[in-house]
Amino acid sequence: MTTIRTLLLVPALLASFACDASAEVDEATRKAVIAELGAKMNEFYVFPDKARLVAERLNAREQSGAYRSATDLTAFAAMLTEDLRQPTNDKHLGVRYRAAPIPPDSGSKGPTPEQEHEFGNFLKSRNYDIRKVETLPGNIGYIDLRSFAPVKAARPALGAMMNLVADTDALIVDLRHNGGGDPHTVAFMSSYLFDKRTYLNNMYWREGNRTDAFWTEEDLPGKKFGGSKKVYVLTSKKTFSGAEEFSYNLQQLRRGVIVGETTGGGAHPGGVHRIHQHLGAFIPMGRAINPISKTNWEGTGVVPDVKVDAEDALRTAERLALTELLKSPSDDEHAQRLRKRLDELK
Incomplete structure (x- = not known):
């Protein structure tokens, strides 16, 4: 094979x-x-x-x-x-x-x-599909990630990315252009968003009739974002596969608010097989089974908690985050800054 x-x-x-x-x-x-x-x-x-x-x-x-x-x-x-x-x-x-x-x-x-x-080398040339990491007004972290590159190669880069947003007050993870990736990377990145070891997902594989359980990791490089601050995940019709798993896992665990469009609907991991010297076929060899829902997003996609057009998802998530932060500002000056930014977005 x-x-x-x-x-x-x-x-x-x-x-x-x-x-x-x-x-x-x-x-x-x-x-x-x-x-x-x-x-x-x-x-x-x-x-x-x-x-x-x-x-x-x-x-x-x-x-x-x-x-x-x-x-x-x-x-x-x-x-x-x-x-x-x-x-x-x-x-x-x-x-x-x-x-x-x-x-x-x-x-x-x-x-x-x-x-x-x-x-x-291909992954490195794309900077592991980390497109943008920044802090938005109001101390809201923002990550634009275009795939979940294999954690074996991407762990240092993804760890650095998560450390850059560790001290922000809320986090927006933009997966609107993310086509999927390694389930181990999904688990690694998710690990920064929980305070304790958490059961995320299962993958059933036809070969060996086995099921692999995916949990968050405890031994991480750098500092966690933590499990108490708000997380918003942006989705679109193009959000697919491993990006859907990340969204679905957080939604089922009530750890993240999904904002945007219903995703593509692909929950079957697999691999590329040679069927001709110039043709490769991607054949799913497994399927996701969420420990909470006992099913997955195959065919249905991940339905967002807040449904908006993909192009409006970031602005909507910013407004949601600012509104939430205004419930407990550190002081009057902080509240004033949050209201100012909220008014700009309206």
Whole structure:
């Protein structure tokens, strides 16, 4: 098995597979790709019964000539993605073209050292998708995070990010453009928002029929934001996967106020599998099971506590935070500053 990466990260990871052009597709290539994709689905997809339906659909579509209109691998990948999702409604499922050849099956269940190095450099070049960290008027911390990069690589950067907002009086975490990431990173970042060890989520994996429990960590670099100050999480229709887990966990634990739009609705972690030297298929191999709701956000998305258009979410969250802080200002001067900023936002 060649699994490039096992994450809740889909858009950010698979974006690195995209390109402007791809090779032509002949009949032999179509048949080989469909056979390999069907086999991978049957072996790894978290729902075996749905995997069989998908494999049957792919074969039927090929026999009907539906894929003959695919002029290149990019178009073929798009058609395959549609046929993976139609019977499953699983937005994580997808096939992408990659210009650089994907290494053949190494027999390893994890990435090779070369793949680890390549992916580490890719994450570093994006500064682990930390787009902005600042203090807004009223001493409100603000973080704009575009993915939950693997904690093994991103821990120092994310720890520094959380330390910069540790002494703010309220925190806004902007996930409106966050496509997901590593569940261990979700747990790591969440750890800064609780005073004691807290049960966050479960991940069930088809392989081994096992369930992994995710808790907050106690041994963290730097200072915690803590469990008493208000946290607001901004969401949009683009918020997906691991970003949804972060939002959903905080909502279920009543630790954060979700502000914005209902999220994309993807709760199935998995990995990228080689189905052709230039095609990788993301196949979910597990599913989230929240310990409180006993379910997850798959298909439904995370429904915000305060529903507003994504473009209005930050301003709305600022107003909510300032209004809350005005309930217990440190002194009259502090109250005056908070009211001034609140008036500006109105």
